[in-house]
Amino acid sequence: MIKTNSSVKSVMVLLLFCCVACQPKITEKEALKAKVSNQIDSIKGDVAVAFLNLSNPEDRLYINEEEEFHAASTMKVPVMIELFKQKEAGKINLNDSILLINEFKSIVDGSPYSMDIGDDSDDVIYGKINTKVALKDLMYSMITVSSNLATNVLIELVDAKKVTATMRNLGADKIEVLRGVEDQKAYDLGLSNATTAKDLLIIMKAIATNSAGSEADCTEMVRILKDQQFNDIIPHNLPKDVAVAHKTGSITGVHHDAGIVYLPDGNSYVLVLLSKNLTDFDKGTAQLADISKIFYDYMTKE
Structure with missing residues (x-):
């Protein structure tokens, strides 16, 4: 048996220590991406993420940000703008x-074609058919309770092509607002509203930074978005003192949320979470909410 003397052992230990010490340290951004990616891998479906720290524009994270998704009700934000x-x-x-x-x-x-009350999230508005309703009230219902009937009325008023053109002017070059909701003939031909996570981030950032309109109008848009009644994703796992101005969207196998998160310390960030092909809608929704919490923890780390 060959014995190793103490000096050789010391050299070996030193070399091992140096090898470990020379390993590059993982950055906070790399750690964030790893956590988010691991959570995405656990979801049975396709997911895209876009994140921007509004206090530091260089602090952002994109995953599958250019992938196209059915916009579902997130397209109602461009209509509001x-x-x-x-x-x-x-x-x-x-x-x-x-x-x-x-x-x-x-x-x-x-x-x-007509809207079916059974397929709409806002049943109150159907009692107002054939009466006059203020545009601002229709807009509020379109965002806060995702009223499809209100949405279609407003899209016909402002013109879907003009909505898309305005999004292009904001820098969102992929989002398409082609039509209102429940146009079955269009859906059968593949003519659906579409978006990417990156475009929704651009749109929400424009509202947050008063670039989507006048300062007063953007402030009002944020106020309306903060009254969102569907809170299963971005706000779900966050403390109650965190304000979220956001818009969700869902159809079969699809669940989205795009919002501006306002922290008590004055910092804020934009987060967009898109999903499709979810095999378990409820579980996928909960897992998306967990991703939101990862970003909150990142933004509030000491």
């Missing part, structure tokens, strides 16, 4: 009322 834009241009007055009619034209052939 267009409403304020046309208000500022003097084309509409949000205090004015419009006759609420439940009949719309398909973008495919102009054939009429």
Whole structure:
């Protein structure tokens, strides 16, 4: 048996220590990405993430940010922005009322279709059909309770093409607002509203930084978004003193949330979580909420 003397042992230990010490240290951003990626890997479905620290524009994280998703109800935020834009241009007055009619034209052939109360998240508005409703009230319902009927009325008013054009001017170059909700003929032909996580981040950032309209209008948009009634993702695992101005969207196998998170210390960030092909909707939703908590912990670390 060959014995190793103490000096050789000391050299070996020193070399081992040096090897360990020379390993590059993982950065906070790398640790964040690893945590988020691990959580995404646990979700049975496809997920995209976009994050931006509004206090430090260099502090951002993208995962699958250019992948296309059905926009679901997140497209209602661009419609809100267009409403304020046309208000500022003097084309509409949000205090004015419009006759609420439940009949719309398909973008495919102009054939009429109506909304079904059973497929809408806002049943109160159906009791107002054939009466006049203020545009600002329709807009509020479109965002806070995701009213599909209100959305279709407003899209016909402002024109979907103009909504998309306004998003292009903001720098969102992939999002497409083609039509209102429940246009089955369009859906069957693959003509659906689409977005990416990066584009929704650009849009929410524009609201947060008063770039989506006047400062007063952006402040009002944030106020409306803070009244969101569906809070299963971004705000779900956060403390009650954290304010979130956000818009969700969901259809079969799809659940999204895009928002601005306002922390008690004055810092804020934009977070977009998109998902599709979820095999377990409820579990996937909970896992997305866990991703939101990872970003909150990152932003509030001491």
